[in-house]
Amino acid sequence: MSKTTQGITVKKSENISEWYVQVLQKAELIEYTDVSGCIIYRPRLYAMWEEIKKWFDEEIKKLGVENAYFPLFIPKRLLEKEAEHVQGFAPEVAWVMRGGRSELKEEIAVRPTSETVIYDAYAKWIQSHRDLPIKINQWVNVVRWEFKHPTPLIRGREFLWQEGHTAFATKKEAEEEVQIILELYRRVFEELLAVPVIKGIKAPSEKFAGADYSTSVETLTPSGKAVQAATSHHLGQNFAKAFEIEYQDESGKKANPYQNSWGISTRSLGAMILYHSDDKGLVVPPRVAPLHAVVIPITFDKNKNKVLREAKKITKTLEEEGVKVLLDDRDHYTPGWKFNEWELKGACIRIELGPKDLEKEQAIAVRRDTGKKTPVKLNELSKKIPKMLDKMQKDLLSSAKEWLDSQSVEAKSWTEFQKAAKEKKLIWAQFCTKDACASSIHEESGAKSLNLPYSAKKPKGNCIKCKNKSKAVGIFAKSY
Ligand code: 86X
Numbered sequence: 001m002s003k004t005t006q007g008i009t010v011k012k013s014e015n016i017s018e019w020y021v022q023v024l025q026k027a028e029l030i031e032y033t034d035v036s037g038c039i040i041y042r043p044r045l046y047a048m049w050e051e052i053k054k055w056f057d058e059e060i061k062k063l064g065v066e067n068a069y070f071p072l073f074i075p076k077r078l079l080e081k082e083a084e085h086v087q088g089f090a091p092e093v094a095w096v097m098r099g100g101r102s103e104l105k106e107e108i109a110v111r112p113t114s115e116t117v118i119y120d121a122y123a124k125w126i127q128s129h130r131d132l133p134i135k136i137n138q139w140v141n142v143v144r145w146e147f148k149h150p151t152p153l154i155r156g157r158e159f160l161w162q163e164g165h166t167a168f169a170t171k172k173e174a175e176e177e178v179q180i181i182l183e184l185y186r187r188v189f190e191e192l193l194a195v196p197v198i199k200g201i202k203a204p205s206e207k208f209a210g211a212d213y214s215t216s217v218e219t220l221t222p223s224g225k226a227v228q229a230a231t232s233h234h235l236g237q238n239f240a241k242a243f244e245i246e247y248q249d250e251s252g253k254k255a256n257p258y259q260n261s262w263g264i265s266t267r268s269l270g271a272m273i274l275y276h277s278d279d280k281g282l283v284v285p286p287r288v289a290p291l292h293a294v295v296i297p298i299t300f301d302k303n304k305n306k307v308l309r310e311a312k313k314i315t316k317t318l319e320e321e322g323v324k325v326l327l328d329d330r331d332h333y334t335p336g337w338k339f340n341e342w343e344l345k346g347a348c349i350r351i352e353l354g355p356k357d358l359e360k361e362q363a364i365a366v367r368r369d370t371g372k373k374t375p376v377k378l379n380e381l382s383k384k385i386p387k388m389l390d391k392m393q394k395d396l397l398s399s400a401k402e403w404l405d406s407q408s409v410e411a412k413s414w415t416e417f418q419k420a421a422k423e424k425k426l427i428w429a430q431f432c433t434k435d436a437c438a439s440s441i442h443e444e445s446g447a448k449s450l451n452l453p454y455s456a457k458k459p460k461g462n463c464i465k466c467k468n469k470s471k472a473v474g475i476f477a478k479s480y
């Protein structure tokens with residue numbers, strides 16, 4: 001048995017962080033490197049990212065967004081142009097100080113995000129109202145030199161994301177787009193990754209410093225820690241003013257455009273894996289799964305050829321139906337060994353085919369998430385397997401939603417809040433939304449303000465912490 005195919009040795013319920021890295025490594029999703037915080041995204045993990053990319057890319061293209069590529073290297077002077085935006089982030093910027101042996105005249109930053117390079121170009125490209133709107137996206141890596149302990153996919157020094165950067169003549173158009181993009185992010189999480197999220201606006205203390213306001217989708221993972229899943233910012237005219245993006249409007253007057261920026265990263269995959277995987281290994285929702293079904297022939301010397309022939313046939317039929325299927329006909333492993341291996345690696349459905357099944361013209365389909373075994377007539381496989389996959393996709397989201405609900409509590413007093421924070425819950429509470437209050441909540445309970453959900457009821461009564469008038473219902477949790 002090779003090192004990577006041994007099972008998970010810790011339980012999700014006992015030590016979730018150790019369990020999580022074992023799933024990632026043993027399911028062959030990541031590999032560590034000698035640079036802390038930098039991991040290899042192996043093919044089966046990258047395939048999941050490609051599914052997100054494919055779906056989201058198509059959706060934004062329908063909105064008129066175009067892809068482009070801006071440089072990895074950003075001159076210091078550009079990065080520091082919008083002071084407010086860099087402030088706070090400065091300690092995380094990675095710098096290039098030398099080229100070969102010679103010191104650079106001006107240090108060059110490795111992009112932590114690309115507002116500055118992109119808006120410097122926008123200042124050249126946006127001259128007339130006819131140049132608007134401009135909608136550009138890029139799928140790239142970014143670097144943030146974190147010093148906190150890294151967690152693969154959740155917090156690291158380099159990750160992959162898309163960053164969208166748009167500019168409009170009117171505030172109204174820009175603000176509409178903020179919501180359209182936020183809804184696309186919700187759909188990525190709920191429809192593709194089967195991870196329930198909560199849409200909302202960030203409290204002022206949590207917004208992106210360069211933005212007028214920030215919106216986000218947030219979720220609590222089974223570790224009891226929340227992750228900001230994706231963000232969509234309305235930048236107002238802040239960057240336009242700092243980068244002198246100016247154009248002549250229809251009446252010939254000088255004007256600054258209204259801008260947005262928005263992003264979703266490979267962190268989303270970390271949240272998805274934390275949610276669905278179990279003590280046997282990886283569980284992946286079919287819509288992003290690299291492998292939907294694995295056909296495992298169960299052969300004995302006597303009817304080996306017959307079983308193998310049928311196994312090949314059903315594999316081909318399923319393939320033609322668009323099912324990502326693999327025939328595992330390696331004969332140096334026992335069927336039982338293969339069952340474990342494919343559970344570990346997260347094949348959505350295992351299809352067992354033995355001589356007895358063949359006599360009954362059936363195969364046994366086993367769902368990865370529930371372990372439920374269903375006999376399926378061979379001539380119905382191409383119809384039933386896609387149906388089972390659809391059902392699995394839906395079931396994963398509903399059980400994830402149920403779990404999230406079970407972890408959500410409304411705190412009516414500061415004592416209740418602190419108890420819920422200790423229990424790693426997702427806490428809903430009345431909130432004044434003030435910076436000072438947000439930080440004392442964080443200091444005293446360990447829970448951070450995530451967002452102010454759009455779905456929440458109107459504020460009522462007093463802030464959970466400072467007892468001043470409540471401005472909104474906020475959600476809070478310990479976070480990564
Ligand atoms: C904020 C803002 C925004 C486009 C997104 O959230 C989505 C995609 N960008 C990103 N942010 C920074 O601006 C930032 C800046 C520096 Cl210099 C840094 F080192 C780290 C940063 N992290 C986040």
